[in-house]
Amino acid sequence: xxxxxxxxxxxxxxxxxxxxxxxxxxxxxxxxxxxxxxxxxxxxxxxxxxxxxxxxxxxxxxxxxxxxxxxxxxxxxxxxxxxxxxxxx
Amino acid sequence: xxxxxxxxxxxxxxxxxxxxxxxxxxxxxxxxxxxxxxxxxxxxxxxxxxxxxxxxxxxxxxxxxxxxxxxxxxxxxxxxxxxxxxxxxxxxxxxxxxxxxxxxxxxxxx
Numbered sequence: 778x779x780x781x782x783x784x785x786x787x788x789x790x791x792x793x794x795x796x797x798x799x800x801x802x803x804x805x806x807x808x809x810x811x812x813x814x815x816x817x818x819x820x821x822x823x824x825x826x827x828x829x830x831x832x833x834x835x836x837x838x839x840x841x842x843x844x845x846x847x848x849x850x851x852x853x854x855x856x857x858x859x860x861x862x863x864x865x866x
Numbered sequence: 867x868x869x870x871x872x873x874x875x876x877x878x879x880x881x882x883x884x885x886x887x888x889x890x891x892x893x894x895x896x897x898x899x900x901x902x903x904x905x906x907x908x909x910x911x912x913x914x915x916x917x918x919x920x921x922x923x924x925x926x927x928x929x930x931x932x933x934x935x936x937x938x939x940x941x942x943x944x945x946x947x948x949x950x951x952x953x954x955x956x957x958x959x960x961x962x963x964x965x966x967x968x969x970x971x972x973x974x975x976x
Binding site: 779822831833 | 900903904906907908910911913914915917918920921922924925928963965966967968
C-alpha cells in the first residue's frame with residue numbers, strides 16, 4: 778500500500794483558520810513532524826490546501842516514531858574499533 | 867539626543883518597520899526554492915494519484931492555471947501587481963506572509 782509521507786516544514790501560525798484545521802486533521806502539530814497517510818484523493822486534497830507548508834514523499838512502508846527519532850540522531854563522533862573483554866584495560 | 871527618550875523615528879512615530887524596496891539576491895534564491903518546493907509537492911501528489919487512476923480537481927486546476935517556477939517570468943516571480951504604485955508593481959516581499967503563500971499570477975496586461 779502506498780502512503781504519503783508528509784512533513785510540516787513551515788508553521789501554520791498566522792495562516793487561515795481553514796489551513797490550520799487541515800493541519801490538525803492531518804495530525805501535524807509541530808514543525809518537522811512527520812505523518813503517514815494512505816494515498817487517496819481526500820488526503821491529496823488536504824495536502825493541496827497546505828501545499829506551501831509541507832513537503833510530501835510517496836512511500837510504501839511506514840516508519841515508527843522510534844525509527845524517525847533514530848534517523849534524526851546526530852553521529853556519535855567516534856567509532857568503536859575493538860571492544861576489550863573483561864572490563865578494565 | 868542620547869538615552870532612552872531620544873527623538874528618533876521609531877520612538878516618535880511608533881512602529882516603523884522598514885521593508886527594503888527590492889529583494890536581495892539570497893532572498894530571491896530562497897524564494898525560488900520555495901516555489902520549486904510547492905511544484906515538487908504537486909508533482910508527487912499527481913504521480914501518486916495517477917498510479918491509482920485517480921485525479922483531483924484542485925490539482926487539475928492548478929496545472930491549468932498556474933505556471934511552474936521554471937515557466938514564470940522574473941517580473942512575476944519577484945514582483946506583483948499593485949494598483950497604487952506608479953508602475954503598477956511592487957516587490958512580492960511586501961505581501962503579508964509572502965513566504966507561505968502562492969502568488970504566481972497577475973492581472974493580464976499589468
